[in-house]
Amino acid sequence: MAARLAGGGWRRALLLRRPCCLAGGRRCSSSSAALGKTVATSEVAPEEIVLPRKKTWDKLAVLQTLASTVRRDPTAAHYMFQDDPFLMPRNTASSRLFALSKESGRNAARYIIQHFPQYFDKTFAEPNVPCLMPETRTPQIEGVSEEALKEHICLRRVKESVDLFDQLVQAGTPVSLETTNSLLDLLCFYGDGESTLGKEEEEKEDSEEAEGNASEQKAPKRQLQRGSQPAGTRWRENNSAERIFKIMPERNAHSYCTMIRGMVKHGAPAKAYDMYMDLLNERHKADVHTFNALIAAVPRLKDRFLERWELAKVFLNHMVQQGVQPNLLTFNALLKTLRRCGGVGRSMSLLVIKEMEALDIEPSLATYDHLLAVFYRGGQLPSSGIICEVLDDVEHRSFAAQDPDDANFFTNAMQVCCELKDIKLAYRLNKAMEKGDNWRFLDMDRLNTYWSKFFSLLCMMEQIDVVLQWYKEMSPSLFYPSAKNILDLLQALDAANHLDMLPSVWEDMKQLGFSRRPELLDELLSLMSRDQHPQEIQLAFATCAEDIRAAHEPAGRDQAPLQWTGSSLGHVALLFSRAGRTQDAWSMMERFQQINRIPSEQVMDEFLTCAKQSNSPDEAVKLVKLAASLGLPSSHRLKSRTKKEFELSEEQREALESITDGDSSDSDQE
C-alpha cells in the first residue's frame, strides 16, 4: 500500500508524449491513415489540441457488475462463514453463534483501537485510510466555556456535558438557547444516564458510534442491542434533563419537543402528554416528529380502544391546526397504534390508508405490516382480500427502508399466508421478497423465521417433489430447518408415500443436530417401521436404527444417553429384524426386560420370522423364553409357532418345553 503512487504509469505516459514535444508544439504527422485524416482537417485551425475529457468511472461499477454475476450456492453456508471450514455452521444455533462471534471480534478490535490510540500512531498507508485509524474522541477545548460544552455535546459525553453546564450556570455565564437545546437533545436521546449509569452510557455510546462507522452491521448484534436498550434507561423523576429544562431561562418549541420525544422514548408517556399540554399553553407549535412520538405513545396513555382512537385523532387535528404536515412516519405510528385498538383498528385503518393516498404519501413496508397485523391478528381470520391487495401493491415496488418497522413485513406476511394456508399467496410474497433489494429487509433471524414458515406451508400444501426441490434449494444456504420443519417434512413424505427418502432426511437431521430430539425420533421410527419395504430400503432403515440406538447408549462423553421408550425400542427391534440383523434385534429384545417394557405382539412375530429366515432356532427359543418371563399372552402361540416352523434340535426342544413348564409352574406358584 505504501507504494501506491507508482511512478511507472507516469513514465509511460511521458514516453508517449515525447514525439509531440520534439515537434515543438506543432502537430506531428502520423503514419496511420486515420490520424492523417484528422491532421488534414485540423490544418485549418492547427493551434488547439483537444484532449479528450477524462472518463470518470464509478469506483464501484466494476465490482458491482462482477458481484451481479455471482449467485447463491444452495449447498454452501453464508459467505460470512467461509473463512474457516471448521467454523461452518450446521444449524440455526451455531450459525447465530458464529455470526455473533465474528461481529464481536470486530467490535473488540474497534474497542482496542478507540481506547488505546497511542499504539496506532503510525500511518503506513499512502493515501491514508481513515477508517482504520482511531478517531479523536477526547475534547480538544480546555476550560469552562460554551465552546467546550458544545464540543462535549458533539462528542456525546453525557455526564461531562451536564457537569460543564452546571459549572457554567454556577459561574453565572449565560448559555445560549441553541446550545442548551442541543444538550437537552443529548440528554433526552440517551434517557439521561444518571451518575451511576454514566460509565455504562458512555460505553454503549461508543459501540453505537463504532457501528455507525462500519457500513455493515450484523443482524444479531442489532437484535441484542435492541433487547438491551430499554433496560438501562428509564425516564426518572427530576433527572438532569428535567432539571435543566426547569432552570432554562427561556424555552422554545424545540426544548418542549425534545423533552416530549425523550419521555416517550424512555417510557414516560403520561409525562410526555403533560409536557405537550404545557407546550400548548405556552402557545408553541410542536413539530412532526413530536406528533409522531405522541401518536405512538397513545396505546400507553389510554386503555380503551375507542379512547385510544379518539386521542390519536385529537393529535391529528392538532397537527392540522398547527400547520404541521404529516409524513409517512406519522401514519405508520397511527397504524401501529391502531394495531392495539381491536375492532376500531379494523374499521379505521382503511380510512388511514386512503388518507395517505390522498396526501400522496407512499406507504412503506411498515405501513403494510401494521395493516396486516390489524386485520389478521387474533382468533378468527378474515378472508385473504386485504393481503391480496397488499401484495398487489408490494409486488410492483422495490422498497427502500424508511421506517425501522419495515423489516418485519415479510416475516409477518408469511405468517399470515401460513395461517390462511394459501400457498399461492406465499409464492407471490416470495416473488416480491426476491424483487430488487427487498431481500435486504430480512436479517438473519428474520430470514430463518421467514423460510421456516414458508417451508412448513410448502410441506403442508405442495406436492412432495416440489417440496423436496425447495428443500434442496434452500436448506443449508438460506436457512437451517427447525425441528418443526423436519417434522413437517416427515409428515409430507408420509402423506406422499415417499418413505424411501427417510434415510437421507435422517442424515440431515444428524447434521442439524436433531439426532437427540425424542419427538422427531419417535416420528421417524414409527414411519420407518410402519410398513414392510423392499430389502434395500430395509437395510438403509436399519442403518438409521443403528444410529438411533447409538444415541440411546451411554456414549462415554458428557452427553447423557436418551431414555428408551417401549415404542421406540420396539420400532428399532422391528427394523433390525426386518433387515435380517438377528443379533442386533435380539439385543434390542433383551432391553425390554431391562427397562421393564412390554414388546408388542407384532415385534415378537416379526422377530420370529426373522429368526426363521436366518435359520437360528436358538434365537427363537430365547424369544419364547423372554415372552414367557414377561408373562405375555402370546407366548403360547409363539411356542407353537416355533415348534412348527423351526427344525429344533433335541436340546432346544427340551429347553422350549421346560420354558413353558417353568413359566406355567411359576404362575402356578404365584
Added chain:
Amino acid sequence: MWSRVGGWRGAAGAPGRLAAGLLAGAASGRGAARLEGTAHRVQKLSSTSSALAAEKDEPAAPKPGTGKVASEGKEDKAETPKQKLLDLIGDMKVEMSYSKKLQQLKTRETKKQGTDGGDGEGAVPQRAAEGLQRGKPLNPELVEAASAVASSLPLDKKQTESELLAQLRRHEEITDKQRRGTAVDLRKVLAEMAVKRRSPAQRGVSISNRISLDLDEDPQSKPGRLVPQSLVSGRSLKVGRRLNIFTKASAAAQKALETVSPPTIWDLEFAKEIAAVTAQPPRNGFEEMIQWTKEGILWEFPVDNEAGMEEDAEFHEHIFLEKHLEGFPQQGPIRHFMELVICGLSKNPFLTVKQKIEHIEWFHNYFEEKKEFLQGS
C-alpha cells in the same frame, strides 16, 4: 341476499305501487309497514337531489337490474349523498344527448297519465295514481313514441315543462321510496344502528355494535359492485373513504417547511437506525470488496495510476505545461532553460499542478526582475 331483493322487485312490480299507496294514506300490508319506519328519511334524501334525479330517474327506474338498485339502496344508507349525486351525474352524462327526446317522451307520458288518472282507484289522489302508472312496462312504448310526440307537441312549451317537472319530482320520490323499501327489507335489523353512523365522532357509541356491524358497514362507503372481492372480504384498500383530516400541502408550502436546520442527535440516530434495517453482510467476495472500497480500505477499481491525485486536476494538466510559457521569450537561452524546466516538472509526480505553475511563475518573476541586467549584458 340479492335474490331476495330480486324477489321483491319482481313481485308484481309492487314496490312502486305500495309506496304510492303509503303516500296516499292507504297504508296496509307487510311491505307498507316496513316502509313506514324510514319514511321521513326517504323524504329527506329525495329532496336533496330532486332536480338532478328528476332527469335521471326516467330511464333508471325501468332498469330491472336488481343488483344496481340494491347497491344504490346501500349508498343511501352509507350517508354519502355526495357519492350518490356523483353516480346520478354519471348516469346523466350518458343520457344528455337524449334530453330533448326525453322531454318529449315525458310530455306524452303526462298526457297518458292524465287520461289514466280518472279511472280505477278513485279514492287515491291523482298524483299518486300518476306515479303508479309509471311502471316498467311503459317505458319501451314511451321510447318508441317519443319521436312522434316530439313533432306533434312543440307548442305551449312552458306549461309542458312545468307539468313535466312536477311529474318528475313525484316520480323521483316514488322511485326513491322503492329503493328505500328494498334497502329496509335487506337490513331492517341494522337500520337503526346504521342511521346512527352519521359522523365519525359519533361512530364510537359502542364498540361491540361496530364490530358486529363491521362486515356490513364498510362496503357501503362505496358501491360494492365495483370490486366483487370486497363484497366477500368486507374490506378493500382500493375503495372507501378517507379520514379527511389533512389537506395536501402545496409544493411551495412543503418547500417552505423544509427549512434547513442542523441535524439533531435524533435525526442522526434515526438515519443510522434506518440504515441498519437493510444492512446486510456481504454475500460474496465482490460484495465484500465493494464494502471495503466504500470504507476506503481497497484500491478503487479500475486500478489506475491516479489514486491519491488531486481531485480537480486532470492528467494532461500535469504533463502539458507549454501553455504556461507564454510570458517568456519565444527563443533564446531563457526559452531553452524554461523548456527544460517544464520537461522536468512534467515528469515530477510529487507536485500538484498548482505548485508546478507557481514554480514556473517564480521563474517568470525572476527573469522579469533581472530583465535590465539581462538586456544590459
